[in-house]
Structure formats: C-alpha cells, structure tokens
Amino acid sequence: MNIKDIYSKFLDCNSITTDTRKIEQGNLFFALTGEKFNANTFAKQALEKGAKYVIIDDKNYFIDNRTILVDDTLKTLQELANYHRRQLKLKIISLTGSNGKTTTKELIHAVLSKKYQTKATIGNLNNHIGVPLTLLSFTKETEVGIVEMGANHQKEIEFLCNIAEPDFGYITNFGKAHLEGFGGIEGVIKGKSELYDYLYENEKIAFVNLDDELQSSKTEKITRYTFSQNYNSDIKIKSIEANPMVNIEYDSINIHSNLIGIYNANNINAAITIGNYFSIDNLLIKEAIESYIPTNNRSQLIKKNDNEIILDAYNANPSSMSAAITNFLQLDKEDKILILGDMFELGNESESEHKKIIESLIGKELKCYFIGNDFYKNKIGDSNFDFFDNYENFSKSFERTLFQNHLILIKGSRGMALERVLELL
Known part of the structure; x- marks a missing residue:
C-alpha cells in the first residue's frame, strides 16, 4: 500500500496512537518496534480495543483487512507525517537548543493562540517518533504549528527538518547538553545548527537573539527577525530584571512573568x-506571558512550610546548572541552600564538568548538598559541602530542622528525580 492510500486510511481515523494502553475508538494504531519491544504483537489487542486500523511490519501478525502491512512502521509513520504536512496550509515554527526549548515552545504557543488556531508539541515528544506524531495531530483548522526538536547526535535535526519542513526556526542556545552523543560542545553547535542550514537552503526565516554572538554570526546569511538589548534589532528589549521572577520592558510594555x-x-x-x-x-x-505558569518541575516556585523552593528538577546539564546557580546566588535572600543532583549524558566530560560546578561554589558561604555518583567522585572537604553517592543516603541523613526559613534551589537531571526532596521538606 502506497503512502497516499495509507493517508486516506489516516483521514478515516480520529487520531494516531502507538500505545495500546491509550487506544480510543476509531484510532489508527502504529505498531512500532524498538530494542526491547515489538508492538506488532499488540495488533490484535489494538483492534479489540477499538482501533479502526493497525499498521504492522511483520506479516505474522496480519489479521484482516483492517491490518495494513508495510516494510517499516517507523519509516511509514515519518513519511505519513511529511505527506500530511504538505497537505496543510499552516505555518510551522521549529525550535531546538540545549536549554529552554519546552518553556519557549509553551510561551510561543500561549502568545500565538491569542490570534491563531495554534497547536504545539505535547510534552517532550520531540524526537524521530514525537515530531511525526506532533505533525499528524495538526488539522486543516490549525493555522500555526509549533514543533519542538530534540537531538543528542549529529544529523538528527536535519532529519527532523526534512519531515516537518518548517517555515521558521529558532534556536534557544548552544550549551553543554548531550556531550556524549554530540562529541563535545563543537558537536552540539554543529548539530543544532542543522536547523539554520535547513532555513538557509530553503529560503526560510530565523528568529534570532542578536545578544548571543554565536547565534548572530551563524545566521548572518539567513533572512531573520531579531531581538536584542544591546544592538539594533526588530524588537528592542529595554530592560530585564529577575528577583526572583523575570520582568521585561519593551516598547513601553512591562511584562511581569511567573x-x-x-x-x-x-x-x-x-x-x-x-x-x-x-x-x-x-x-x-x-496577557499571554503573564498568565503562563510553569509546571512539570521546571523553574517552579513552591512555598512549603516556612521555606521557599525553586524546583528545577526536570533536567540539567553544565550550562543550565551554571545559569541556575548564578541566578540563585544573586537573589535577595540571606539564608540559601543548594541541593544539586548529577548531570547525565556528559560522557568523557562528566568528571570535569561536575568538578567545575563544585569549584564554582567554593567560598560562596551557603550550604550545598551534592547528590549522585558523579558529584560524589569529586567530593572535597568543605564545611559547607555534603556529598551523597545516591538519593537514598541523602534522605536517610536528612534533618528537617536544618531546612527552616530558607530559599532552596533543587536542580538535577531527570533521572535523579529530585522532586522527591519536596516530600522530605
């Protein structure tokens, strides 16, 4: 069956799913295969639960004319998404970067929804499966689609751009994230810049922060729409404050964010x-920005008993960790505590990057708790520092009386699940 025929089946269904636990009546089920699972085995169950059609790539699981057999279900999903994208007249904004992708996506969505029928990537469905699913969630009523793109290796952003075919692009920053997969910071810059390469080659538009010299230089040959505090730009940002919430002034408008x-x-x-x-x-x-409230452990301000807690436990890498610490140290509060968890996917750079974080806090006169094996391997003797090789040992030694009337920053990679600290507090 060719992609045009599969597309007609897609249009006959109400939505796509790849998870039999989430099947609703009238769905199109894609049986994706991974290293540890083979969803072809769930084809029959998907139909029994109400799927209208199932797409499989193993003939042993063919059932009846509701079963569509293809060579590769993942490749078919990606081709279907690109075909669907080409049938729609909407504008697509793609964004990537080392830090801030999801928050930026949600802010853009909030703003554009004030005027347009707008849809955006749900959660962090931003990879080779998530981007196609996002595109296939857009309908003929959608006027603007916002597609978040994540990557941890070269050529991934290029691949996703060829599926989504964006009209606009924005890169939040180049930071020390996924160093293991990208092979260092230069690899990160090259990999993320594949979005710029696509925009240039296809004569599309980049949104650019001119205050970021690297972003500015990378986009000199691209048609761009810019913002800056320090240079001539399309949008001139007059002032930025953060104590602790970010306030911004531009064009005689003051925005007080959450x-x-x-x-x-x-x-x-x-x-x-x-x-x-x-x-x-x-x-x-x-109005859109001021009403946006972060969730999912991303820069949330939580009041618990007599403590104020900045919970930023969704993810962490050396760039975001350093930025969070720098901001925390500048906040106007005397009694502060840092609770930091390991940063993952740093490869050969892991030991040195964890060591740099520790060294940056020497002499800062605030109590620091370092949790995780990578921090523990770099432990030093300092009366303000406590090191724990895992969360369990931290929780066993936790004394609530030491955490009273403090401003506390909790920051670590997702795998550390440091939101658990809230239960201790």
Whole structure:
C-alpha cells in the first residue's frame, strides 16, 4: 500500500496512537518496534480495543483487512507525517537548543493562540517518533504549528527538518547538553545548527537573539527577525530584571512573568518577538506571558512550610546548572541552600564538568548538598559541602530542622528525580 492510500486510511481515523494502553475508538494504531519491544504483537489487542486500523511490519501478525502491512512502521509513520504536512496550509515554527526549548515552545504557543488556531508539541515528544506524531495531530483548522526538536547526535535535526519542513526556526542556545552523543560542545553547535542550514537552503526565516554572538554570526546569511538589548534589532528589549521572577520592558510594555531566573528572559523575549512578527497586539502578548505558569518541575516556585523552593528538577546539564546557580546566588535572600543532583549524558566530560560546578561554589558561604555518583567522585572537604553517592543516603541523613526559613534551589537531571526532596521538606 502506497503512502497516499495509507493517508486516506489516516483521514478515516480520529487520531494516531502507538500505545495500546491509550487506544480510543476509531484510532489508527502504529505498531512500532524498538530494542526491547515489538508492538506488532499488540495488533490484535489494538483492534479489540477499538482501533479502526493497525499498521504492522511483520506479516505474522496480519489479521484482516483492517491490518495494513508495510516494510517499516517507523519509516511509514515519518513519511505519513511529511505527506500530511504538505497537505496543510499552516505555518510551522521549529525550535531546538540545549536549554529552554519546552518553556519557549509553551510561551510561543500561549502568545500565538491569542490570534491563531495554534497547536504545539505535547510534552517532550520531540524526537524521530514525537515530531511525526506532533505533525499528524495538526488539522486543516490549525493555522500555526509549533514543533519542538530534540537531538543528542549529529544529523538528527536535519532529519527532523526534512519531515516537518518548517517555515521558521529558532534556536534557544548552544550549551553543554548531550556531550556524549554530540562529541563535545563543537558537536552540539554543529548539530543544532542543522536547523539554520535547513532555513538557509530553503529560503526560510530565523528568529534570532542578536545578544548571543554565536547565534548572530551563524545566521548572518539567513533572512531573520531579531531581538536584542544591546544592538539594533526588530524588537528592542529595554530592560530585564529577575528577583526572583523575570520582568521585561519593551516598547513601553512591562511584562511581569511567573518564570524564575534571568536565564528564562530570552525564552520570553523569543515569544515576544515571534508574537510581534505574527502581528499579535502587545497587550495580548503581555496577557499571554503573564498568565503562563510553569509546571512539570521546571523553574517552579513552591512555598512549603516556612521555606521557599525553586524546583528545577526536570533536567540539567553544565550550562543550565551554571545559569541556575548564578541566578540563585544573586537573589535577595540571606539564608540559601543548594541541593544539586548529577548531570547525565556528559560522557568523557562528566568528571570535569561536575568538578567545575563544585569549584564554582567554593567560598560562596551557603550550604550545598551534592547528590549522585558523579558529584560524589569529586567530593572535597568543605564545611559547607555534603556529598551523597545516591538519593537514598541523602534522605536517610536528612534533618528537617536544618531546612527552616530558607530559599532552596533543587536542580538535577531527570533521572535523579529530585522532586522527591519536596516530600522530605
């Protein structure tokens, strides 16, 4: 069956799923195969639960005319997504970067939704499976689609761009994330810049932060729409403050966000800029950003008993960790505590990057708790530092009386699940 025929089956269904636990009546089920699973085995169950059609790539699981046999279900999903994208008249904005992708995506979505029928990547469905699923969730009513793209190796962003065919692109930053897969910071820059390569080759538009010299230089030959505090740009940001929430002034408009940390300022600035490009009224941009409240352990401000807690436990890498610590140290509060967890996927750079974080806090006169094997391997003798090789040992030694009337930053990679600290507090 060719992709055009499969597309007609797709249009006959109400949505796509790859998980039999989430099947609803009238779904199209894709049986994807991975290293540890073979969803072909669930084809019959999917039909019994109400799927209208199932797409498989193993003839041994063929059932009846509701079963569509293809050579490769994942490749078919990707081809179907690209075919669907080409049938729609919507504009697509793709964004990537080392830090801040999801927050920026949600801010852009909030702003553009003030005027347009807008859909965006749900959660972090931003890989070779998530991007196709996102595209296939767009309908003929969708006017703007926002597609988040994640990557941890070269050529992944290029591949996703060829599926999504974006009209616009934005890169939040180049940071020390996924160093193991990219092979170092230069690999990160090259990999993420594949979005810029696509925009240039296809004469599309980049949204660019001119205050980031690397982003500015990488986009000199691309048609671009810009923002800056320091240079001539399409959107001039007059002032930025963060104590702890980010406040921004531009074009005589003051925006008081619910986002913590100066590192979130450019996420907001990007949403302002993109909203302006799409002719959203300034007051509606302000309203959208001010009503956005972060969730999912991303820069949340939580009051628990007599403590104020900045919970930033969704993810961490050396760049985001350093930015969070720098911002935390500048906040106007005397009694502060840092609870930091290991940063993952750093490969050969892991030991040195964890060591740098520790060394940056020497002499800062605040109590620091380091949790995880990578921090533990770099432990030093300092009366303000406590090291634990895992969360369990930290929780066993936890004394609540030491955590009273403090401002506390909790930051670590997702695998550390440091939101568990809230239960101790």
